Amino acid sequence: MKEGWKELPIGCTIDEGGTSRKFKTGDWRSERPVFSEDKCTNCLLCFVYCPDSAILMENGKVVGIDYDYCKGCGICADICKPKAIEMKPER
Amino acid sequence: MPTKALTGNEAMAEAMRQINPDVVAAYPITPATEVVQLFANFVADGVVDTEFVAVESEHSAMSACVGAAAAGGRVMTSTSSQGLALMHEVLYIAAALRLPIVTCEVNRSLSAPINIHCDHSDTMGSRESGWMHIFAEESQEAYDSIIQAIKIAERLYLPMMVSTDGFILSHCMQRIDMLNDKQVQDFIGEYKPHHSLLLTDKPYTVGPLDLQDYFFEHKRQEIDIMMNAAPVIEEVGREFGEKFGRHYGLFEGYKLDDAENVIIAAGSTAGTAKVAIDEAREKGMKVGLLRIRVMRPLPYKEIARTLNGKKVISILDRSDSMSTMGGPIFVEMRSALYDVESRPLMCDYIYGLGGREIDVEDIVKVCERGETYKAKGKVDQPIGFIELRE
Numbered sequence: 001m002k003e004g005w006k007e008l009p010i011g012c013t014i015d016e017g018g019t020s021r022k023f024k025t026g027d028w029r030s031e032r033p034v035f036s037e038d039k040c041t042n043c044l045l046c047f048v049y050c051p052d053s054a055i056l057m058e059n060g061k062v063v064g065i066d067y068d069y070c071k072g073c074g075i076c077a078d079i080c081k082p083k084a085i086e087m088k089p090e091r
Numbered sequence: 092m093p094t095k096a097l098t099g100n101e102a103m104a105e106a107m108r109q110i111n112p113d114v115v116a117a118y119p120i121t122p123a124t125e126v127v128q129l130f131a132n133f134v135a136d137g138v139v140d141t142e143f144v145a146v147e148s149e150h151s152a153m154s155a156c157v158g159a160a161a162a163g164g165r166v167m168t169s170t171s172s173q174g175l176a177l178m179h180e181v182l183y184i185a186a187a188l189r190l191p192i193v194t195c196e197v198n199r200s201l202s203a204p205i206n207i208h209c210d211h212s213d214t215m216g217s218r219e220s221g222w223m224h225i226f227a228e229e230s231q232e233a234y235d236s237i238i239q240a241i242k243i244a245e246r247l248y249l250p251m252m253v254s255t256d257g258f259i260l261s262h263c264m265q266r267i268d269m270l271n272d273k274q275v276q277d278f279i280g281e282y283k284p285h286h287s288l289l290l291t292d293k294p295y296t297v298g299p300l301d302l303q304d305y306f307f308e309h310k311r312q313e314i315d316i317m318m319n320a321a322p323v324i325e326e327v328g329r330e331f332g333e334k335f336g337r338h339y340g341l342f343e344g345y346k347l348d349d350a351e352n353v354i355i356a357a358g359s360t361a362g363t364a365k366v367a368i369d370e371a372r373e374k375g376m377k378v379g380l381l382r383i384r385v386m387r388p389l390p391y392k393e394i395a396r397t398l399n400g401k402k403v404i405s406i407l408d409r410s411d412s413m414s415t416m417g418g419p420i421f422v423e424m425r426s427a428l429y430d431v432e433s434r435p436l437m438c439d440y441i442y443g444l445g446g447r448e449i450d451v452e453d454i455v456k457v458c459e460r461g462e463t464y465k466a467k468g469k470v471d472q473p474i475g476f477i478e479l480r481e
Contacts, residue, residue: 005308005315010248010285011189012301012309017294 208446350379
């Protein structure tokens with residue numbers, strides 16, 4: 001159950017930081033980026049360009065896509081020279 | 092307590108000086124110019140600690156006030172007429188974000204045609220913004236009400252404007268019994284904001300997008316606080332009266348108890364009406380006055396209880412609602428009295444637009460016409476105009 005009007009904080013505020021984590025925007029996608037580790041040169045352009053910080057990194061290397069937040073905009077695939085990221089239709 | 096001869100604008104500026112707000116963002120406009128000008132002098136002379144933001148428009152003035160209040164400051168401004176109209180969209184934001192900004196407003200007509208003199212069309216246009224609003228009858232009340240407004244607004248976290256009639260009060264000198272600075276500070280106390288953007292260890296978001304999912308709940312919250320505002324206004328008025336001897340309620344009755352023929356007015360005309368009522372009483376009419384002091388929230392239940400059983404009510408409206416149903420006070424009073432057991436006859440008089448004079452004789456005539464309606468048991472002319480050339 002969502003809060004009723006009596007339970008909400010005063011003045012239409014959000015009373016904590018970092019709440020965008022709670023807003024999973026992955027279901028906006030119509031196309032999903034698919035990552036191929038073998039083609040990746042770790043140039044990190046996808047990491048820099050991703051507007052949703054949805055490129056997953058481990059030890060300085062790209063390891064995949066965070067599908068909870070990726071909206072499927074395709075910027076990562078567009079910017080990727082070695083075509084290590086390709087857009088595939090969501091089913 | 093010092094007694095001074097002050098204009099309405101000087102009285103409001105003096106109240107602001109004694110309140111010593113953290114931030115004032117304002118753009119001067121006739122007839123409220125002096126409030127801002129005098130306060131800017133206080134800032135320049137170092138007699139207040141206020142950060143004064145000289146902005147380029149009233150839209151910016153209220154926007155800067157919203158920012159400063161969201162940062163946790165005690166914030167004030169002053170405006171009139173077109174200035175209040177230009178603030179319009181930001182008024183709603185200040186109210187919904189629950190920021191207790193206090194505005195010294197001076198009532199002036201709205202263009203067109205351009206006119207700098209008094210009527211109530213400016214603040215009447217802000218009735219639905221979520222701001223509380225007090226109409227002062229005279230400058231002593233304006234001074235006292237601004238001090239009360241700080242306390243009321245900060246207790247409810249809701250903005251409030253106090254208005255005086257342009258030129259009639261703003262530029263006329265009157266004897267003002269001032270409080271001393273310490274009395275004002277003790278009365279208003281320390282402001283504890285509900286949030287502060289400056290507290291970086293307690294981050295919060297102010298004004299986020301709020302769509303179908305929560306907007307309605309937030310608006311319901313705003314309606315609720317307005318519904319519960321009247322007792323706080325009364326309580327602060329009572330406390331002010333107990334401490335300083337000048338008592339203020341939600342509305343004022345003048346010779347109202349045994350009156351059958353009642354006039355309703357707001358602002359300085361209520362003073363003229365009191366003289367007219369004395370004259371009409373001498374002529375044998377059982378007349379009285381109900382002066383609207385708090386326009387928002389409108390204390391309609393208390394007014395209805397008071398006016399239940401009266402025979403005739405004549406409303407004096409210093410603006411028109413353009414609904415063709417008369418002025419805004421008339422429309423709201425008719426609604427307020429719909430449910431009373433013994434509903435009075437009611438009629439409206441539009442008067443004083445753009446500063447047109449209204450005299451004691453005009454109001455005595457209203458009383459006389461009320462007597463005629465009372466005798467006939469019906470109103471011949473529901474909406475009339477006073478001192479208008481036909």
